[in-house]
Amino acid sequence: MSNKVDVLLGLQWGDEGKGKIVDYLADQYDIIARYQGGPNAGHTIKIEDKTFVLHTIPSGIFREEVVNIIGNGVVVDPITLCNEIDGLKAIGVDPLERLLLAKKAHLILPTHRLLDAASEASKGKKKIGSTLRGIGPTYMDKTGRNGLRVGDILSSNFKNKYASIREKHLSLLRIYPEIEFDLVTEEKKWNESIERIASLTQINCEEYVNRAVNSGKKILAEGAQGSMLDIEYGTYPYVTSSNTITAGVCTGLGIAPQKIGEVIGITKAYCTRVGSGPFPTELHGDEGEELRKYGKEFGATTGRPRRCGWIDIPQLKYAIMINGVTQIAITKTDILAEFDFIKAATAYKIDNEITLEYPYSLENNKIEPVYKSYPSWEDRSNDQPLDDDLKNYLEVLEGLLNTPIKFVSNGPGREELKIR
Ligand code: IMP
Numbered sequence: 001m002s003n004k005v006d007v008l009l010g011l012q013w014g015d016e017g018k019g020k021i022v023d024y025l026a027d028q029y030d031i032i033a034r035y036q037g038g039p040n041a042g043h044t045i046k047i048e049d050k051t052f053v054l055h056t057i058p059s060g061i062f063r064e065e066v067v068n069i070i071g072n073g074v075v076v077d078p079i080t081l082c083n084e085i086d087g088l089k090a091i092g093v094d095p096l097e098r099l100l101l102a103k104k105a106h107l108i109l110p111t112h113r114l115l116d117a118a119s120e121a122s123k124g125k126k127k128i129g130s131t132l133r134g135i136g137p138t139y140m141d142k143t144g145r146n147g148l149r150v151g152d153i154l155s156s157n158f159k160n161k162y163a164s165i166r167e168k169h170l171s172l173l174r175i176y177p178e179i180e181f182d183l184v185t186e187e188k189k190w191n192e193s194i195e196r197i198a199s200l201t202q203i204n205c206e207e208y209v210n211r212a213v214n215s216g217k218k219i220l221a222e223g224a225q226g227s228m229l230d231i232e233y234g235t236y237p238y239v240t241s242s243n244t245i246t247a248g249v250c251t252g253l254g255i256a257p258q259k260i261g262e263v264i265g266i267t268k269a270y271c272t273r274v275g276s277g278p279f280p281t282e283l284h285g286d287e288g289e290e291l292r293k294y295g296k297e298f299g300a301t302t303g304r305p306r307r308c309g310w311i312d313i314p315q316l317k318y319a320i321m322i323n324g325v326t327q328i329a330i331t332k333t334d335i336l337a338e339f340d341f342i343k344a345a346t347a348y349k350i351d352n353e354i355t356l357e358y359p360y361s362l363e364n365n366k367i368e369p370v371y372k373s374y375p376s377w378e379d380r381s382n383d384q385p386l387d388d389d390l391k392n393y394l395e396v397l398e399g400l401l402n403t404p405i406k407f408v409s410n411g412p413g414r415e416e417l418k419i420r
């Protein structure tokens with residue numbers, strides 16, 4: 001009998017606390033693999049009193065015994081990857097011995113970042129609020145069959161391929177407003193970084209992962225962004241350009257659906273979103289400000305303030321359905337402990353009808369979330385039992401979501417986690 005690939009992913013708009021939970025779970029796995037996204041991700045991990053933010057490297061990198069794979073569904077910016085490697089080395093972690101790079105992963109070029117910025121600038125008020133890391137243009141070149149891949153780095157015509165894509169990008173840029181961008185400097189950094197990552201271990205990801213699963217190795221696929229940013233099922237067009245959902249694990253690592261095991265979905269005890277796009281339970285007044293302040297809700301990649309609101313049950317039910325979630329991890333329960341009462345949207349009211357169904361467009365529909373109020377709880381350290389009010393609330397959520405809540409995280413540290 002073979003093992004399966006477990007999945008850990010975000011159920012909201014990203015920033016649910018994936019990095020912390022992956023880091024915690026990593027010692028139960030042989031391999032941690034990123035399957036999509038790129039340096040738009042910011043996975044924050046706190047070990048003792050030090051905080052690290054990972055953008056491309058999987059969150060298992062702090063465990064010596066764990067192999068970390070950057071899968072074929074990921075888009076890799078060589079510059080960010082080198083910065084991350086250097087950052088880890090500076091704190092005594094040598095990632096090179098336990099980091100593998102899929103040959104089929106696509107490369108982010110400096111001109112992809114330039115195109116991202118120009119495209120956003122041209123959209124004015126309609127901008128996506130992209131992280132400007134070149135994610136969209138790189139996936140466009142991938143599906144447009146123009147992309148440059150990690151496996152090309154060692155081929156003799158790499159430089160020619162690069163030059164021809166660069167030319168195409170520069171012509172494309174003429175349709176956009178001009179953007180300030182030091183292409184010469186960025187290309188110099190990029191070329192130096194390419195030389196460095198040329199010496200990383202490259203793998204045929206699909207072969208490696210299938211061999212590993214069949215030989216009994218335990219694998220955890222680490223999602224980035226969140227389900228509501230999925231290109232297919234998220235709040236399009238305010239989404240990222242990859243499949244952030246469980247289905248993305250199959251394409252992003254090269255494994256069959258039958259090989260998917262547990263799917264751990266992460267949600268905050270409330271909800272946040274960074275960038276533009278619909279957010280039914282967003283709080284615009286004092287409560288939103290308080291959530292942002294207590295929760296330190298500022299982007300790990302861009303530093304932007306995150307939009308904050310109450311937890312949204314119809315939204316979570318939708319994400320649980322799309323992903324086949326088998327267990328939930330809830331994070332930041334300590335932040336809600338700052339309030340006396342908290343709310344959850346248990347349904348939507350659209351055109352005077354109560355519904356639990358996530359609508360086609362959240363932009364055209366006037367959604368009124370239907371809220372229920374619950375007493376908050378006292379935040380307790382991990383050696384104490386959960387406060388009864390929190391326990392009751394978790395049971396309410398489990399009933400509404402029809403899925404067990406297995407992990408409760410009440411702080412950024414490794415030890416601030418309860419397994420139920
Ligand atoms: P892009 O993926 O950089 O093009 O950004 C598209 C949208 O997804 C923007 O609203 C970003 O703020 C959001 N986004 C991308 N990556 C993340 C993430 O890791 N966490 C939260 N939001 C993200």
Ligand code: MG
Nearest residue numbers: 015042043300
């Ligand atoms: Mg993040």
